[in-house]
Amino acid sequence: MLRLQPFELVQPESIGEVLQLLSTHAEHVRIISGGTDLVPNLKLGSIKGDVLVSLQRVDELKNLKEADTQLVIGAGVSLHTIATSKLVQGTVPVLADAVGKIASPQIRNMGTLGGNLCLDTRCRYINQSEFIRSSFGGCLKSDGDRCHVVPGGSLCVAALSSDSVPVLIALGADVDIIGPEGERTIPVEELYTKDGVAHIALSSDEVVVRARVPIPAAQTRITYRKWAVRKSIDFPLVSVAVRIDHIKGSPDILEDGRVVVGVLGPQPKILRLSSLQGQPINEEMAHKVAGIVSRRCTPLANVPYSEDYRKLRLAVEVKRAIRSLFI
Amino acid sequence: MKIDFTLNGEQREIDVTPMSRLLDVLRCDFELTGSKEGCGEGECGACTVFVDGKAVNSCLIPVAQMQGREVRTVESLASNEMLSDVQQALIKFGGTQCGICTPGIAMMASAALEAEPNASRARMRELMAGNLCRCTGYQLIIDAVISAAEARRRHG
Numbered sequence: 001m002l003r004l005q006p007f008e009l010v011q012p013e014s015i016g017e018v019l020q021l022l023s024t025h026a027e028h029v030r031i032i033s034g035g036t037d038l039v040p041n042l043k044l045g046s047i048k049g050d051v052l053v054s055l056q057r058v059d060e061l062k063n064l065k066e067a068d069t070q071l072v073i074g075a076g077v078s079l080h081t082i083a084t085s086k087l088v089q090g091t092v093p094v095l096a097d098a099v100g101k102i103a104s105p106q107i108r109n110m111g112t113l114g115g116n117l118c119l120d121t122r123c124r125y126i127n128q129s130e131f132i133r134s135s136f137g138g139c140l141k142s143d144g145d146r147c148h149v150v151p152g153g154s155l156c157v158a159a160l161s162s163d164s165v166p167v168l169i170a171l172g173a174d175v176d177i178i179g180p181e182g183e184r185t186i187p188v189e190e191l192y193t194k195d196g197v198a199h200i201a202l203s204s205d206e207v208v209v210r211a212r213v214p215i216p217a218a219q220t221r222i223t224y225r226k227w228a229v230r231k232s233i234d235f236p237l238v239s240v241a242v243r244i245d246h247i248k249g250s251p252d253i254l255e256d257g258r259v260v261v262g263v264l265g266p267q268p269k270i271l272r273l274s275s276l277q278g279q280p281i282n283e284e285m286a287h288k289v290a291g292i293v294s295r296r297c298t299p300l301a302n303v304p305y306s307e308d309y310r311k312l313r314l315a316v317e318v319k320r321a322i323r324s325l326f327i
Numbered sequence: 328m329k330i331d332f333t334l335n336g337e338q339r340e341i342d343v344t345p346m347s348r349l350l351d352v353l354r355c356d357f358e359l360t361g362s363k364e365g366c367g368e369g370e371c372g373a374c375t376v377f378v379d380g381k382a383v384n385s386c387l388i389p390v391a392q393m394q395g396r397e398v399r400t401v402e403s404l405a406s407n408e409m410l411s412d413v414q415q416a417l418i419k420f421g422g423t424q425c426g427i428c429t430p431g432i433a434m435m436a437s438a439a440l441e442a443e444p445n446a447s448r449a450r451m452r453e454l455m456a457g458n459l460c461r462c463t464g465y466q467l468i469i470d471a472v473i474s475a476a477e478a479r480r481r482h483g
């Protein structure tokens with residue numbers, strides 16, 4: 001049985017205190033929210049943390065409200081709340097649906113939006129015990145100097161595995177981030193870097209405060225498809241959010257659209273469909289978009305199941321997604 | 328560090344290392360060995376307990392997070408030496424074999440029946456999707472839970 005390594009855990013009650021604690025304990029300090037990603041990673045030793053700053057008592061992070069044309073979701077709001085809230089289901093049903101597909105009921109009770117945005121990247125060479133990792137000499141993301149997925153590669157390509165991120169990007173959501181210098185707002189896609197070792201573009205003294213999700217207009221349709229071996233508990237192995245905006249008054253003609261693909265590398269891949277503007281939203285379009293996605297997306301040997309299968313599966317999921325958006 | 332929390336209705340205080348998991352503290356310090364460790368990584372649900380009324384995996388919780396919270400374990404389901412309706416149904420329908428998953432199943436089923444007393448069979452399977460069982464094949468577990476739900480409806 002794997003044991004947790006010793007750490008200290010502090011429970012501040014305001015964002016101000018969180019920021020102060022993060023800057024005083026710069027060495028190996030970690031934010032812990034629901035802990036459902038961090039605790040397993042601490043056990044595996046793939047993440048080190050001497051001081052954990054808990055967000056559980058910070059009530060400011062737990063607001064969920066509608067403001068003008070946005071849904072504002074605090075980083076501390078639980079996945080269960082997002083999946084079952086009448087407000088979310090009524091305004092942005094695709095987000096409730098995607099979040100409801102995460103893990104299990106127990107984990108959705110504990111896990112939070114902030115943790116899902118900052119979820120560590122996944123790879124079969126890192127989600128292992130230290131003992132197993134040592135058998136192949138570790139890798140760039142642990143104690144080694146090479147990548148086993150892309151031999152000779154200089155950047156880790158472990159996979160972004162969050163179920164909410166593709167949907168939030170398809171929706172055009174932003175995140176508010178607070179740090180010692182104050183607050184800033186960035187589009188969700190800018191939260192991710194190309195390096196799976198440090199794929200979150202935050203410094204260790206910054207905190208995600210909330211997501212701002214635009215409530216889609218009537219001519220926007222979005223859906224999320226996830227494929228994993230088991231319907232529950234498993235992380236996605238193929239994940240894709242598809243957004244179609246039709247021309248006002250012509251529900252079957254494309255105005256714009258985008259496809260956001262997860263579980264490739266550390267960054268979500270965003271494909272814009274503006275080249276298909278003016279075309280009918282039909283079976284032919286489903287095939288065209290699946291073709292574009294297949295050409296531009298390359299699943300890697302980072303997560304289980306063959307890359308070839310996942311590539312074919314991705315195209316199938318894109319087609320199914322678009323079909324489900326026909327009127 | 329010292330923490331205090333409510334455990335099965337009683338106020339308890341304990342001196343722990345912050346990195347102990349709630350599961351270990353329940354089993355080793357309080358000798359409440361009903362909660363089981365199946366996987367230790369959130370996959371199997373054998374360690375399910377309620378924190379502030381919500382079903383969670385106690386193997387994923389550093390106990391320091393429990394300061395001031397309300398924890399309930401499978402030991403609290405029975406009252407006055409009488410097993411709860413869910414526990415009795417699990418026995419009656421054969422929803423338990425080797426038994427390692429059973430405490431977690433009983434807890435999650437109790438939470439599911441509270442949250443959605445009229446859940447369909449398909450919905451009940453979803454609500455129980457965080458609990459793995461290697462023996463029963465699930466059919467008998469769901470039979471038991473659905474029958475407990477029906478009995479609750481009959482008896483108002």
Ligand SMILES: Cc1cc2nc3c(=O)[nH]c(=O)nc-3n(C[C@H](O)[C@H](O)[C@H](O)COP(=O)(O)OP(=O)(O)OC[C@H]3O[C@@H](n4cnc5c(N)ncnc54)[C@H](O)[C@@H]3O)c2cc1C
Nearest residue numbers: 033034035036037038103111112114115116118163208369
């Ligand atoms: C068995 C199992 C199955 C799972 N399946 C899925 C799945 O299908 N899909 C999926 O998306 N996830 C899955 N997860 C991962 C995880 O449960 C979720 O991603 C969850 O949302 C993480 O939230 P948390 O609050 O528990 O995060 P934590 O574990 O507390 O934190 C995760 C990371 O985010 C950082 N962090 C947390 N909050 C903030 C913040 N506000 N600002 C800055 N950094 C922050 C932490 O420092 C840490 O590095 C699974 C986990 C387990 C154990």
Ligand code: SF4
Nearest residue numbers: 123139147156157158
């Ligand atoms: S992608 Fe390469 S470097 Fe990154 S975790 Fe996997 S094997 Fe290690």
Ligand code: FES
Nearest residue numbers: 365366367372386
């Ligand atoms: S022991 Fe906690 S989920 Fe398996």
Ligand code: FES
Nearest residue numbers: 424425460461462
């Ligand atoms: S009864 Fe044996 S694991 Fe469920």
